[in-house]
Amino acid sequence: MNKQAIKILFLFLCFIFVNEVYAQVGPAHGWDAPKIKGTRQEIYSIYEGKPYFTDNWCLGKIQLSNGETIDSLYLRYSSFKDELIYFNKQINTQIRIDKSIISAFKFTDENGQLHSFRKQQFDNAAKSERYFEILSEGSVDLLCYKKVNLDEVSPYHDSKGTLKNMAYRQEYLYYFYSPAEGYAPVKPSKNGLLAQFDKQSQKPVKKLLRKNKIYISDEFTFIAAWETIEKNGFKVMF
């Protein structure tokens, strides 16, 4: 390209740039986006184990109870308190989002895996609302309540040499859920899964898993097993 052509292109780009700048006059970006209500997140005491579901802030989005969505938020799910925390970059603060304004949220973790959570009322006496991770969605959902408890443990010295007797311990609870039938607790193991089916179905289910070479050893294989079973039309007993 000769100089003349470059000059013309440069002038054209300048024209576009000026137009863009003019178009940006007006309100600040996101001025009319829904606002998040919350409380300052107080830092948890440090013990062995992790109170949070992820080690770092993860980019994600939340769906509000009124149907609006807010994306590009730095989120962190507290398994210990069953709370969603976001980092407000403008004011440099960790804010615990009011549970009542959220209906669902999702984020991508450090390994690139998408985690999708939904707020649901649980069948306990208090009818409290919990965030469940949706492991599989269908006519029957496979949900997980990613709970972490602060338990008393044998005394130990932390990295700073302080003697402690408490630790965060994972106690993930898995459920099959259907809006009509409610919750059915399930253990993430082969026997736990088989126990969810009537006796007549257990044998074919076992055969199906063997045929598909699925050996339940962790959450991923558990989900894969359930999805295969569901695809083949086996119904869970509630």
Place this chain on the structure above:
Amino acid sequence: MKEKTIILILLVLASIILKAQQIIPLSVSSDRDVYVSGEIMLVKVFIPINDQSKVNYLDLLNLQGKRVSGAILKINNHQADGFLQLPDSLSTGTYILRSYSKSPANNLKVIKEVWVANRFNGLEKTRQIPRLALNNIDKKSSASIKIENIQYEVKSNSDNNLAINIDQQFINQIDGDVSICISQYDNLFKSSSAFVVSEAKDTTDLLGSKGLILSGLVTDKKTSQPTSGINVFFTIPDSIPDFQYYKTGFDGKFYFQLNNYSGLINPFIQCFSTNQLQRLKITLDDSYTASELVPSFNLQAVTDSFKNNNARNIDVITFQKIFEQQPFKIIQEPQKKTNEYPYYGKPNKIINPHLFIDLPNFTEISRELLSGVKFRNYNNEPTLQILNYATNSYFEEMPLTLIDGIPIRNLNLIKDLGTQDIKRVDICASERYYGDLKFPGVVAVYTTKADYSNIKETDQFIHPTLDAVQPQITLSQSDINNTTTPDLRQVLYWAPTIQLQNIIPVKFRTSAILGKFMISVRCRLKDGSIVCEEKQFEVK
């Protein structure tokens, strides 16, 4: 060769851009062309397809170009309908009905002339009628729309049925709904609509697609310069106050969404600087566009028959006012409750002081009833602190303090409130956040009177009355059983959005008013042109 190729590409690009900006016409029509001051004018507007605006602005200008009335209409499917209340004080003359949006894709405004006779003076001093020299843009008739089953002469106070027959092939050409109006007609003042192009554009033009936006400017009172970094609060007090905020940029401008409101609203708009000594001033932008030059007009002599018709209309309206007849009914939509609890959060504590022993002031109330709230009034300088439950220590900063949902900084407003004056106190004893706003605890006082009389307006705390999107209007049903007062409706049928079908049945009842009436069927074709089919009949 390369140069020529680049220039060619640029020309093609420019032509594509220009083609994208091609404008499809818009149109405004009203139920009648001749009115009496104090009446309601019904309006239907077609908006260009490329205009993504959510609201349409409608106003009435006098022949000096000054606005005398206005309304903001909600746009649905590129159409809008609504009404204009003609002020009682309008002097007799020709007025201009103007419709426009604030979309950057549409810089056109459409105008239509109407005649308004003053209810008290009539046409006593009127010798000539100014008529605008306008080009008719929408009088395209179509043989494919037939108005059937109506005789030329119809009895007064009688039930009638007619049918609008639209060709099936023509239906496919129509874009959107059909509007039908049957109203009194005066052939001496028949108005048309025409375009005027507005060159003027402001920054709010960029917000057309966002709906109804309130904008304004914060300036420093000393320097009169726009001020940045100022938090502007917009509050509509209620049991759950509605709240918005905006932090001003370098241009000092602020913007608030008014899409969720309808009718007239009375928000409290205030701004706060981090520097307590800085004095600020809020100026609101006018929602409507500025006045403009009116097109040239010709003078037409007033005939006796026009004078008589006007005199009769004035009598009709005076009669309706005396007997409180309402020809139209405004449908107020219930305000949507978008929040379960206030923006400042669910209160940790709610205290109802009037249920307790009589306490004379807020200091006593805080001591006796509000644990964790420290209100002191030493040397007439009140202070307020709140206990943070999370840390079990008092916040150093003053909490967000509200009176009837309105944020205040002057604690003198609450210091004299006793138990009998306060209905409820909400307390949030934690550090609360709303968007980027931080509240070091919240004390919200709701008074029994809730009349906001204690709050004085200043330059940085204003309480304007604003137009939000207009509520819907319908015709009132005629009362057949009422034999004591005559039925004096001048508009017999008004259906601005009727779903398209082959045969549209129209059922209407004539009133006691005799004379000429017009049936008009209006729609827009997919090519943007407006079709209007009309048929006259006489009530005897």
